Amino acid sequence: MIQTEPYTALAEIYDCVMRDVPYKKWAKYVIKLIQKFCPNAEQIFEFACGTGTMLALLRKHGFVADGMDYSKAMINKAREKLRGEDVKLFVGDMSDFKIGEKYDVVLCLYDSVNYLSDIVKFHGLFKSAWDLLYDWGIFIFDVSTEYxxxxxxxxxxxxxxxxxxxxxxxxxxxxxxxxxxxxxxxxxxxxxxxxxxxxRIYKISEIEDVVKGSDFFEIVGCFDGFSFIKGSEWSERVHFVLKKKES
Missing domain, CATH: 2.20.25 (N-terminal domain of TfIIb)
Incomplete structure (x- = not known):
């Protein structure tokens, strides 16, 4: 048995293993959040975009959508999936990422932020998202809870x-x-x-405290699952919507 980095061998079968994930439902919910909090958005950047399924769905809805992932193998699969599309894809670390481009919305979905090994790394994540956003931009991400x-x-x-x-x-x-x-x-x-x-499983209050203690964002939404009900520790998943603070 050979031990590999996460999403190396898995990249070969990721779409099959995750075939039951309701991506279309997820895309519809994300679009609802965008319509509510950044209604004129046209350009989206996705951290931890994986094999590009969400990028493909967002593009079908008319958005310009680019992305990055830590795994080169996953990005290679995304390039195959999005072949022929005018899409920008990068390999990088979402807690330390900068490309000099600007977007209306930054996403980080499927509890990808739970891969951050320490709460301090959220500062890097928020800085990366802040740098990518126009002044009116929003950052949407979700976390999986202890529940x-x-x-x-x-x-x-x-x-x-x-x-x-x-x-x-x-x-x-x-x-x-x-x-x-x-x-x-x-x-x-x-x-x-x-x-x-x-x-790593973080408390909702931990994340709220990091946001409030930073100079990058303010919380404008914290929702249970795929709803507009306030999220809590009893939610299975919580979606955060952060609005960029002016520079």
């Missing part, structure tokens, strides 16, 4: 096949460390690869 990990970790223990690729996923939550682990075993061309994905 979600406690209630649903065991439901993510699955195994199966994606075409001719065999995989197994083991999911568990270390409550004392507030860390959610996803382990993947992926058999590609007779070789078994192992990936360990570590997500």
């Amino acid at each position: 979600n990990s406690v209630q649903n970790a065991s439901l993510m223990n699955v195994s199966g096949w994606c075409s001719e690729v065999k995989y197994k996923r083991r999911s568990y939550y270390l409550k004392s460390e507030r860390v959610h682990i996803n382990e993947f075993e992926i058999e590609l061309n007779g070789v078994v690869y192992f990936e360990k994905h570590v997500q």
Whole structure:
């Protein structure tokens, strides 16, 4: 068994493994948030864009949508998916990222911010998003909560096949460390690869405090799931909408 970095071997079968994720529902909700908080938005940048599924959906809705991901393998898949599109794709670290372009909206979805290993890294994330946004811009991201990990970790223990690729996923939550682990075993061309994905579970209040203590954003929305109801620790997922503070 060969251990690899997260989203290296998984990139080969990511879209298959995540085929039950309601991407179209997610896109519709994100667009509703944009219409409410930045109604004239045309240009979107997505952190942790993965294989580009959300970028493709947003482009179908008429937005200019570019993105980046930490994983080169995932970006390569996004380039394949978006071939022929006038799209800009980058490999980089969302907690330290700057390209000199400006957008109306920055996104970071699918609990990707939970991959930030320490609450201090949120300052870097907010700086990266702030640099990408016009003065009227907004930053939308979501977090997975401890309630979600406690209630649903065991439901993510699955195994199966994606075409001719065999995989197994083991999911568990270390409550004392507030860390959610996803382990993947992926058999590609007779070789078994192992990936360990570590997500830190933050309290909603921790994130709120970091935003309030920064010079970059103010919170204009904190919503439960895919709703406009206020999010809490009893939500499985919380979507934040931050508005850029003027420079």
